[in-house]
Amino acid sequence: MTQVQTRSVDNGVDVGALLEARSALEAAPEAAQFTWRAKCEWIEGVHSRSSVETFYGLGEEQKHTQAFLIDADHPPQFAASDEGVTPVELVLSGLASCLTAGVATVAQNRNIQLHSVNATVEGDMDLAGILGIDSDVRNGFHAIRVNFDIKADATADEIAGLVAQSQKRSAVFDIITNPGSVNVTVS
Amino acid sequence: MPSTSTIIIGAGQCGLCMSRELASRSIDHIVIDSGEIGQSWRTERWDNLRMLTPNWANLLPGMSHPEPDGFMAPHEFVSQLEHFADSTGADIRTGTRVLRVTRNETLFQVHCDNGVLTARSVVLATGAAARPIVPRLAQHIPEEISQIMPNRYRTSSDVAEGGVLVVGASATGVQLTRELQLAGRQVTLAVGNHVRLPRKYRGRDIEHWLTVTGVLDQMTNEIFDLARAMKLPSPQLMGGRESVDLNALQALGVSVVGRLAAVRDGIALFSGGLAHLAAAADLKMHRLFDLADRWIEENGVSAPPPDRPTAFVLPADPILSLPLNDGRIRSVVWATGFAPDFSILDLPVFDQRGHLRHDGGVCAVPGLYVLGLPFLRRRRSHHISGAAADARDLGSHLASSLKARAAA
Secondary structure (H helix, E strand, O other): OOOOOOOOOOOOOOHHHHHHHHHHHOOHHHHOOOOEEEEEEEEOOOOEEEEEEHHHOOOEEEEEEEEEEEEEEOOOHOOOOOOOOHHHHHHHHHHHHHHHHHHHHHHHHOOEEEEEEEEEEEOOOOOOOOOOOOOOOOOOOOOEEEEEEEEOOOOOHHHHHHHHHHHHHHHHHHHHHOOOOOOOOOO | OOOOOEEEEEHHHHHHHHHHHHHHOOEEEEEEOOOOOOOHHHHHHOOEEEEEEHHHHEEEEOOOOOOOOOOOOOHHHHHHHHHHHHHHHOEOOOOEEEEEEEEOOOOOEEEEOOOOEEEEEEEOOOOOEEOOOHHHHHHHHHOOOOEEEOOOOOHHHHOOOOEEEOOOHHHHHHHHHHHHOOOOOOOEEEEEEOOOOOOOOOOOOOOHHHHHOOOOOEHHHHOHHHHHHHHOOOOOOOOOOOOHHHHHHHHOOEEEEEEEEEEEEEEEOOOOOHHHHHEEEHHHHHHHHHHHHHHHOOOOOOOOOOOOOOOOOOOOOOOOOEEEEOOOHHHHHHHOOOOOOOOOOOOEEEEEOOEEEEOOOOOOOOOEEEEEOOOOOOOOOOOHHHHHHHHHHHHHHHHHHHHHHHHH
16 A cells, blocks of 8 residues: 555655655754764774764754764775775765765656666776876776666656656755765864 | 934835835835945946846836847946836935934934934835855955955956856856957856856747746745755856857857866866756756746646757866966956845844845844845846835835834
8 A cells, every 4th residue: 555545656755754854854854954864983904894873853862773883994905804895885875875866756756656776886996096107197986977777657758857856855965966065173 | 293204225126126115104104325326237337238038027016118139238227217206206415425323212313424313113125235245265365466346346347358257157257258358358257056048938038938937037036045046056048039048149159168266376166066056057947947848838838849948068178277377367257146135234133154144134123124036036136127126115114013003
C-alpha cells in the first residue's frame, strides 16, 4: 500500500513528508538551522576511524538510530595498511550518494518510477600537490566526473531533468563546487 | 475634494497603458513622472542597445511600426511612447518627483516636490528596474577596480583598457560582454543561473514561438514553481541578428567561468558548477523547441527543419579563480539584476523582507495598484507587450473598487 492513493510510483521516498517538512520549515526558519557532526580518532599510521551519531536540528539535539563507524586509511601503494577507503574517496562517495538521493527524491516528486540508478564518480588528482613537489598544483581534485546510468519509466530528457534538478538541490555538489570557510582549532 | 480620482506614478509603457484604460472608462486621472515620458528608456540604457524583442512584439495599443521584424533603439521606443501619450490625451505632469505616498480614511496623499495631490486610487508604474542589485561580496572588490552598473554604462570607451569581469549572464550581461570584448577588452564572464534562447528557431524569431505556443500568456497560477521563475534572469538575447549565447561569446575570445562565489584576499573565486547550470539551461531551451515542434506539427504549418544550437562547450580547463589585485582586471560590471523601488510608500504594504505585497498587482490597501513587475499576473507582465493586458485587468478592478468605495 502506498501512502498516497493517487501516486502510482514508488521509489521508497516519502515525498509527502518532505514537502510537509518544507512548508513547516518555511514558516519556522530557526528550526531549519542544522549542524552535522563527525568525530574522528586516530588509530595507527594513516588509519583513522570516524563515528557519526548526533546532529543538531529542528531546534534541539538529534540522534541517528545507531552510531555509524567509518574507517579511512590509504592503500599499500602509499605504504599504508588499507584498513579503509581514502578520505578523498569518501568525498567522492558522499557526492555520489547525495546526487543519487536527489535523483530518487526528484523522481518520486515527478511521478517517475526508477528501476535502477548507478553512478560512477571519478576525481583526477596530481600528487605533486599533496607531496609538495609543485606549489602550483592544488592538493585536491582538479576535475571530478560523475556519470549516471538510470533505468526508469521516463524519456531521456526527463532523466536528464532528474539529474539536473538533483545537482541543483545537492548539498555535497554545492560544498565541492563553491568555496566555503573552514576553521580548524586545537583544544 | 481630491485633486483627481486616480494618480498614476510613472509615465512609461505601464503608466500610459493604465492611463488609456482609465480614459476609456472616463476615470479622471493624472500621470506624474520625475523625468520625461519614458525617462528610464532615455537615460538608463547604453548607446548601442536595441530592444530584445522585435518591433511587432512591442507595439502599444493602436500603434504600428513600418518594420515589424526590426529592433527599435530605445529612443525610437520613446517616440512611440510620446505618440501613444498624445493619442490618449492624458494629463501628464513630467518633472514632478514623488517624495512620499500616505493615506487617510478615504484618500491617498501624493507628496510631490511641488505640492501635494490627493486621489482615491494610486497606481505604481515606476517599473521593475529602479535600481541595480549588487551582491554583498562587491564590498570585497579591491578599491582600484572600477565597478560599473549597467544602468550607468553608455559605451565601451568609458571602460578602462584591460581586463573586465562581467558578473551575470543575463541579457544585459551577455550583451555588455560582447560589446566590451569586441572593443578590445579581455572579458571574463561569470555565469550563474541563466536562460539560453537563440534569436531564431525554424526560421522565425524566438518571440514568435513563445507567442504562438501560449508560453508568454501563461497566467501566474499556471506556472510551476512561480517563486523560482520570478528569479530567473532575462534570456541571453540581443536585438538584431547576432547570437550572444555562451558559445558565441567564447568564439569571440571571452573567458566563460562559473558563478562568482566569493572574493577572498583579492582573488575572485568561481563556482565549479558551470557545466550543470549550462546543461540545465540547454535542457530548458530544448523543452521550448519541443513545444514549438509540436505546435508546428499540430497546426500543419510549413517551417524549415529544426535547427537546434549545439550544447554549451565547457572550457577544457575551467577557471576557478582570478586575481583582482594584479592589474589585469580593471573593471567589474554588475549584471546581477534589478529591483523595483517602492520606498516612497508610507503605507503598511510590505512583507517581512520589505517586498511589496500584492495579489496580481492589487495591493492590500484598497485603491493601491502596481504594474510592470515580473510575473505580476502573467509570464509577459514585465515585457512591453504585457503592459496593456495587465493594465486592462487592473483598470477594471480599479474601476469596480472606485464604485464600491463611492457607494460605501
